[in-house]
Amino acid sequence: MVGTKVDEPTQIQGPGTVIPPRLEVAEDRRAGDEDFASLPNEISVHGLDFFYGKEQALFGNDIEIKKNRVTAVIGPSGCGKSTHLRAYNRIFNLYRDQRASGEIMFDGTNVLSSQTDLLDLRRRIGMIFQKPSPFPMTVFDNVAYGLRQHYRLGRAELSMRVEDALKRSAIWDEVKHKLNEPGNALSGGQQQRLCIARAIAAQPDVLLMDEPCSAIDPVATAKIEELILELKDKYTIVLVTHNMQQAARVSDYTAFFFQGRIVEFGPTTNIFSCPTEKQTEEYITGRFG
Amino acid sequence: MSAVAPLPEQAPLRHRSVASRKAADLVVKVLSWIGALFGMSVMALVLYEVVIRGIKAWNWAFFTQPTPQDFMSTSGGMANAIVGTLIITAGAALIAIPIGFLAGVYLAEYGRNGRTATGIRMVANVVMGVPSIIVGVFAFAILVKPLQHYSGFAGSVALAFLMLPVMARTTEDILNLVPNELRESGLAMGAPRWRVTLRVVCKAARGGLITGATLAVVRVAGETAPLLFTALSSPYWITGLFGPGGYFGGPVSNLTKTIFDFAGQPYPHLQALAWGGALFIIVFVLGLNILVRLLFQRGKEW
Numbered sequence: 001m002v003g004t005k006v007d008e009p010t011q012i013q014g015p016g017t018v019i020p021p022r023l024e025v026a027e028d029r030r031a032g033d034e035d036f037a038s039l040p041n042e043i044s045v046h047g048l049d050f051f052y053g054k055e056q057a058l059f060g061n062d063i064e065i066k067k068n069r070v071t072a073v074i075g076p077s078g079c080g081k082s083t084h085l086r087a088y089n090r091i092f093n094l095y096r097d098q099r100a101s102g103e104i105m106f107d108g109t110n111v112l113s114s115q116t117d118l119l120d121l122r123r124r125i126g127m128i129f130q131k132p133s134p135f136p137m138t139v140f141d142n143v144a145y146g147l148r149q150h151y152r153l154g155r156a157e158l159s160m161r162v163e164d165a166l167k168r169s170a171i172w173d174e175v176k177h178k179l180n181e182p183g184n185a186l187s188g189g190q191q192q193r194l195c196i197a198r199a200i201a202a203q204p205d206v207l208l209m210d211e212p213c214s215a216i217d218p219v220a221t222a223k224i225e226e227l228i229l230e231l232k233d234k235y236t237i238v239l240v241t242h243n244m245q246q247a248a249r250v251s252d253y254t255a256f257f258f259q260g261r262i263v264e265f266g267p268t269t270n271i272f273s274c275p276t277e278k279q280t281e282e283y284i285t286g287r288f289g
Numbered sequence: 290m291s292a293v294a295p296l297p298e299q300a301p302l303r304h305r306s307v308a309s310r311k312a313a314d315l316v317v318k319v320l321s322w323i324g325a326l327f328g329m330s331v332m333a334l335v336l337y338e339v340v341i342r343g344i345k346a347w348n349w350a351f352f353t354q355p356t357p358q359d360f361m362s363t364s365g366g367m368a369n370a371i372v373g374t375l376i377i378t379a380g381a382a383l384i385a386i387p388i389g390f391l392a393g394v395y396l397a398e399y400g401r402n403g404r405t406a407t408g409i410r411m412v413a414n415v416v417m418g419v420p421s422i423i424v425g426v427f428a429f430a431i432l433v434k435p436l437q438h439y440s441g442f443a444g445s446v447a448l449a450f451l452m453l454p455v456m457a458r459t460t461e462d463i464l465n466l467v468p469n470e471l472r473e474s475g476l477a478m479g480a481p482r483w484r485v486t487l488r489v490v491c492k493a494a495r496g497g498l499i500t501g502a503t504l505a506v507v508r509v510a511g512e513t514a515p516l517l518f519t520a521l522s523s524p525y526w527i528t529g530l531f532g533p534g535g536y537f538g539g540p541v542s543n544l545t546k547t548i549f550d551f552a553g554q555p556y557p558h559l560q561a562l563a564w565g566g567a568l569f570i571i572v573f574v575l576g577l578n579i580l581v582r583l584l585f586q587r588g589k590e591w
Contacts, residue, residue, distance in 0.1 A: 094469075096401070096403075122478065122479035127477035129473065131470050133473075135489050135492075136489065198478065202478060202479065
C-alpha cells in the first residue's frame with residue numbers, strides 16, 4: 001500500500017528555485033485562442049450524478065479538465081461546486097450516505113469504479129480545503145506527511161523535497177526558521193500555503209482547490225493566486241471559488257454551475273465577456289447569486 | 290430581488306418595561322450566586338473536615354507501616370492499603386483504558402450513527418448508570434466464585450468495568466470535537482483511515498484524550514462497593530502476583546475498604562487512620578487532576 005516506488009526525481013526542481021515576481025495577468029495567457037479540442041484532458045467527466053442520501057445534488061455533469069490549465073468552477077452557494085470537486089478524489093466516501101454515479105475518467109480509468117485504489121488516487125489528485133487544516137505536527141512533518149506516506153526516502157532527500165515543496169509554495173522564506181514549530185502556529189494565509197506545500201510534496205498530477213482563499217485575508221489571497229499561476233506549469237488545477245474576480249484572474253477555463261448542473265463551460269475570457277447562457281450572464285453581472 | 294413591502298399603518302410600538310427586565314435579571318443572578326455558594330460551601334466543609342482530621346494521622350508510620358492486625362494496638366499505618374489501592378487502580382486502568390479508547394474510536398470514527406454504534410452507545414450509557422455494588426457482585430460471580438478465592442485482580446476487573454463506558458464515551462465525545470476538515474485533509478493526502486485516525490485525529494485531540502483517561506481513573510479510584518466482594522481487604526502487604534498474598538491469588542489490602550472497616554470501629558486510633566486514608570484518596574485524585582492539566586494544557590494548540 002505504501003510500497004509505491006519513488007518517481008524518477010528528475011521532475012523535481014532543485015532547491016534554490018527562484019520565485020518570480022508577481023505575474024500580471026497577460027492577455028496572451030488566456031486560453032481563448034487555444035484549440036480546446038486538441039489540448040490533452042487530465043480528467044474527463046461524463047454524466048456525473050451525486051446524491052446526499054436520497055437528495056440528488058448533481059445532475060449529469062459533463063466537463064473536460066485540461067492538463068496544465070486552471071479550471072475555475074463558479075456558481076451561487078449550494079449549486080454543487082464543492083460537491084463536484086469532492087467527487088474527483090472520492091473524499092465523499094468518508095460519509096456513508098453520499099454516493100456518486102457516472103464517469104470520472106482519470107488516466108484511463110473511472111475514478112468512481114470500486115476497483116480504484118483510493119490511496120493512490122489521492123496521491124495523484126491532491127486537495128486544498130476551504131479552511132486551512134495543518135496537521136497537529138511540526139511544519140516539517142506536515143510537508144513530509146505525504147512523502148513519508150507514499151515514498152521510501154532517505155533523511156537527506158526528505159529534507160530536500162520538503163524544502164523544495166515549501167519553496168514552490170512561496171512560503172519557504174517565512175518558515176525556514178520555524179520548521180520545528182507546530183504548523184498551526186502559523187498565520188491563516190501561511191497555513192493555507194503550508195497545506196499547498198503538503199499537497200504538492202506528494203507529487204500529485206492534479207490539485208483540487210475548494211475555495212482556498214475564502215478564509216484568509218486579501219494579501220494572503222493575492223499570494224495564493226500568484227502561486228496558482230506558477231503551479232499550473234506542473235499541475236492541473238481545478239479551483240472552486242465564490243469570487244468571480246478570482247476566477248477571471250487565474251483561470252483558463254471556467255465552468256458555471258447552477259442547481260447541480262453545468263450551465264456553461266468554456267474559456268474564461270468567453271464566459272466573462274460574452275456568455276452564451278442567460279443564467280451565466282445574470283450571475284457574473286451580479287444580478288443573482 | 291423583491292422589494293420589501295412597507296408595513297401597513299398601525300399604532301406606534303409600545304415599549305416593554307425596562308425596570309422589570311432588569312429586576313428579573315437581578316433575581317436570576319442572585320439565585321445562581323446562592324446556588325453556587327451553597328454547593329461550594331458544602332464541598333469546602335467536607336474538604337476542611339477531611340484535611341483537618343486526616344492530616345493528624347499522617348506521620349511516618351502511616352506511610353510505612355501496614356494496617357494493624359491487633360485493633361487494640363496503637364501502632365500501624367496504611368502503607369499496605371495505599372500500595373494495594375495503587376495496584377488495583379493501575380490494573381483497572383491497564384484493562385479499561387486501551388479497550389475503552391478503542392471502543393471510543395470505533396464509535397466516533399467508524400460506527401458513527403450506524404446501528405451497531407447506536408446499540409453500543411446505549412449499552413455504555415446503561416452501564417454508566419449501574420450501581421457500583423452490582424458491578425462488584427458481577428465480578429464476584431465471574432472471577433471470585435469460580436476460582437474459590439478473592440483477589441486484587443477481581444477488584445481491578447470490577448473497577449475496569451466501571452471505567453470502560455466512561456472511557457469510551459469521553460473518547461468519543463473528544464474525537465467528535467475534532468473538525469471533519471482534519472479527517473478529510475488526512476484522507477485527501479492518500480493516508481489510510483487508521484493512520485489518519487491515530488496520527489492526525491487522535492494527535493490533535495491528545496490533551497483531551499489524556500484528560501479523559503485520567504478522569505476515568507479518578508472516577509473509580511474512590512470506589513468501595515466493587516471491592517467489597519472482590520479484593521476484599523487484608524492486613525498484610527501484597528506479596529507478588531500469585532499465591533495467597535498475591536494480586537491474582539488472594540485478598541489485597543486497599544484504602545477504601547479499609548476506611549470503611551476502620552471508620553466503624555470504636556478505637557480512636559483506627560478512626561484516625563481512616564481519616565488519613567480519606568485524605569490520601571482526595572490528595573491523590575486532586576493531584577492526578579492537577580498534574581494532567583498542567584502537563585497537557587499546551588497540548589491544545591497542537
